[in-house]
Amino acid sequence: MDSRTVALIRTTFKAVAAEEGGSEKLARSFYAILFTDYPQVRDFFPAAMDAQRDRLVKAIAYALDRLEEPNKLLPFLAQLGRDHRKYGVQAEHYLAVATSLKTAVQIFAGTEMWTDEVDQAWDEGLKIIADTMIGAAEKETTPPVWTGTVIERREVLRNLTIVRLQLDQPMQYSVGQYVSVQIPSRPRMWRYLSPAVPADTDGEIEFHVRGVLGGWVSSAIVGQTAVGDQWLLGSPLGGLGVPRNLKRKMLMIGCGTGLAPLRAQLMAMAQRRVNPKVHLFVGGHNPCDLYDLETLNDLAVANRWLTVTPVTEHDENPWWYTEPDGPQPLRPGLEPRVTGQIGKVVASFGAWADRDVQIAGSPSMVQTTKFRLMAAGIPAKNIRHDPLF
Template sequence: MDSRSIALIRTTFKAVAAEEGGAERLARSFYAILFTDYPQVRDYFPAAMDAQRDRLVKAIGYALDRLEEPEKLLPFLAQLGRDHRKYGVQRVHYAAVAESLKAAMRRFAGSEMWTDEVERAWTEGLTLIAEAMIGGAEKENAPPVWTGTVVERREVLRNLAVVRLQLDQPMQYAAGQYLSVQIPSRPRMWRYMSPAVPANANGEIEFHIRSVLGGWVSPAIVGNTVVGDRWLLGAPLGGLGIPRNTKRKMLMIGCGTGIAPLR
């Protein structure tokens, strides 16, 4: 993308988001348009949309801030595309999202700001984002989701539990990676967690979960998980951010359940 198109996208987004309550109104409008014009996608999203709306605005802002840094943006988008495979997302869904987002932006930007040139810039930018995500998803050979059975749930503290699962097939992940989890009592509410044991050929995996006050998922895991529950797990993401073969000594610092992955 050229610098003018990038500037037009950033200017319109920041103008809309900078208004009082602008980011929240934009997210609400986007999902209202998406679910009205493409009702078939509603089942991909949780019933409670508060966290989802917040993540949308943050993801858009992150991507727009890095349009001039493809070496940083494209790997992020590819990883995002790989993660979205767990939802069953197809190419047509990316087009629906792009059209709905442009419609929401057009509504709040107004006719004076939302010119034909601005619309072309947004179309180009959203196409770049979608193609990077689609490319990342199509190049991934690992399963979109893993399934596992809870084989142990141990309460360490009143608000802290250790949960062990037996996966139906082993998962390969590296130290410092995390993955998304969906439990049976909270459908479509995926939450990211870090494994507390190394990947192994037996398909055993363990999580240390602290109940978050007011949370939807962590209190249900800590308080209601029973042996035999079936979980869904997304593909591993992220990393430690350090060279794997370095010979330098490292100091690793963690707090609370964040200590577990350091093992």
């Protein structure tokens, strides 16, 4: 795709999205057109569409920002294509989505902006996206969906639960990746979770889940999950991970359950003979949010290449947290806990320009931390995180 085509697509999309309420209006229009013209696809989507509409616009923006970076965009689209098999999506459904999206953008762009050249540009861009996803799905030999049975549920905090599942067959994923999950009480509401352990040949997998205020799925997992429940899991996604040939030192920053993909990577690295030095900053609002320090301590004690610095925004725990009885364990593998906003703390530790950087956590935390690190001199190309949607 040439630069002119890319520019035309970006310009029209951003012109529509930049208007007041433009993103939401575009998403609503797209789904209205899609469900009216192709009513058979409605069953692929949840009854409540608010979160789905928001993710749509963010996903489109993410793809459009990478149209000139095929080495990044095409693997991402291929992963999405493999993942979309869980819905039972066929090639004709991609055509329905592409046609509806182009129609919605055209309506909001208006006749003056929507020229024949713009129309052709959108056709070309949407064809590349659809063909890449369809091609990856057709070539994939792994299952479209895995079934996992809950074998353990452990409440760590009142709003944080660790869930272990036994899959019907092992799933091969790279440490640092994430998967979509669907729980019994929330049909068609797929949510992304990162395995907190490396892939297991026996098919066990572990997730760390924090209940989000107003979150339909996360709150249900934390409050209702029981041993014996059966979850559905989609194909692995994401580009985090430690390349085998990585020689540059690593900086890892994780907040809350964003620790999970970083933890899985550290566990996998601990099985290797040689690793680069890694400095992990693990953060939370309160000390109790640092829920997995024992595991991190054990990893740091056993692996001299790993340094772990805990960070909290506050020194005190919330009123509802009950301190464990008895003396607290000594953790000689950890650095002293630091108080402050994690991005600011990490930036204050010195220059990290020589590091491969990974950030995992809430979208706001990732963005804030990334901006602080870039302001401190770290090149954007050295910073990796999952898509923020």
